Amino acid sequence: MTDFNAAIAHAQAHEVPWPRDPAADPAHWGVHQADPPPFNRLRGPVHPRGGVSGVIRINGREVAAWGEPDRADLTYSVAKTYLALLAGVANARGLLPDPQERIAARLPGIGFDDAHNRAITWAHMLEQTSEWQGSSFGIPDTVDHNRRVSHDPKPPAGAKGEPRALHAPGSYWEYNDVRINQLSLALLHLFGRPLPEVFEEAVLRPIGAGQGFRWEGYDDAWVEIAGRPVQSVPGGSHWGGGVSISARDQARIGQLLLDGGLHAGQPLVPAAWIGRMQQPCAIAPFYGWLTWLNRDGAMFPEASRSSWFMVGAGGNYTWIDPAHRAVVVVRWLDPAHSAGFVAHVAKAFG
Template sequence: MRSLLAISGLLASLLSLPCTAAPPDPARLQALEHAIASDELKQIRSVLLQVDGKVVYEGYFNGADAQTLHDVRSASKSVTALLVGAAIGEGKLPGVHARVYDYFPAYTALHAVDPRLRQTTVEDLLTMSSLWECDDENAFSAGNEERMYVTERWLDFTLGLPVKGFAPWMQRPADSPHGRAFAYCTANSFVLGAVLEKATGQPLADYAARVLERPLGITASHWNRSPEGIGMGGGGTRYRSRDLARLGQLVLDGGRWQGRQLLPRGYIAAMIQPQAQAGDGSDYGYQWWGLKLVVDGKPQTVWAMSGNGGNYVFVLPQHRAVAVVTSQAYNRSLAHPQSRRILTEFLLPALR
């Protein structure tokens, strides 16, 4: 299942490793490949591990290769968060406390907006804690993403959502961890992309290419757009596996790439620290997940980009490592557990 390109790439990477980095344990990597080949791990498309910026393992499966553009679904949200950091660094956005509705005067001129919603900030969207009644995990929610997708104007749909109510069994913001009531809402991320387009004067894909992709050497990607032509900051972006690793390395290095500070270090630090708490107990930063995993037999928080199907970019400062898993196990309950297992059972033990 593994391509000759993957094998030759692995050998070249091992030969180029600095003397401080030991080669990964081949037995663990062979066990990983066996688990994929036997369909114990299902619909995995690629696994990549790099240490100190060097690829030490790279495997492609189920028809993928090094040039495949992987649909990472909601891992796109984490890229949008990086773009918010770039816009703040450039002075295009005044900061995470910029008010969202201020960027859409044409909408507010025609629609009455609840004063509480008028206070919505970029940080509220980054942390999935806006007061819009929007919850992708609740099929009855007014803002559920499936309802947005079948409308003609996604932006008007979201800006017009009602204020969230709090049933007796729900935590209000004041009683929630970090003072934020978390609800996973793709519309939040979509509006972030719309704010970026207004603030920068560029389509989202063009802005991403200018401030993030070209500086990182990423030459191929794909961004979706809404029916009204707004860049989709909430999902469906496509990247090659090595380019996903570049995004992870940028975060690992505090927004710095090849001697150049692409994103503000302080913003990156805030992005991967707990800002809210998800319903499953995970931490949530600025569109990045603080996953609670068992590593080396001990509970540990691992920061990651995460998307439907089991698509991940894991950032591991203590190992100086970035790990990428792409998968097409969309909407399957096994997707996320098996991708996390690849990290904790195969990749990290291979480094010891």
């Protein structure tokens, strides 16, 4: 039996320095405080979190767990990858037959129609090269201009939230949560149903997950779909809302990705789509389709080069390692100590 005790001890010794209850010290919780006012506030619900937790699976079997692995906690931008999975479900159902198709061609009237935005394809949105401009539920794309994220090697061109000149869609990579929320809105219109319902039906229930799961939107993020009000959900918890899910369920989703979209012999997401999610973006080779890649070892030098990751603020990581047939989930780990955790796990893999 592989011994992960050193990795677990490292994680437990380095909890993220956020308060566990957002109401207790709101000035030091979350990522919205870095935004220029008046956008530096929560727009949707949040809730207290647990401590450091995690799960490790090898060859489809859980071999280690710590903390509260069944506690449903906010998972921040790990939810971005769930949007990519939903796009894959749409592809399988014939709703999104070609990721190179322009979104405006299929979904006019939802924010992709002007001269700049109508060139944007689904692939641009999935790889974060869309350069979409506008406001999504009252938040302008400029709020996340020049955003600095830890695994982006490119230095910001200006201050966070300082508007910059836009590039042609597909020619510039930027991590931008407003654009992700616009992708989520497009997927909502594509399915014509609430995305949390589709995700539970197509992904969670088939893999035996979903206990305590919820995916919530901003208080004012409602649109009319087929004559009824439906809440659009964000691809993270930057301004509140987002996905609450357990570490064990995150590991089950990671296992689905590791297995190429198959579960119990049934294809839940097309294998070709899962394969494309882990292919490098031409202008940002550290990024796939809403996933982080380790092709050159720059992200985590100790991890295999085939490793890929879902990453969320607050120290939320789901690591898929095909080289060791492993899925590793760790939550609420101080990102400053994430490389140490990965190194301990990699050493245990041998």
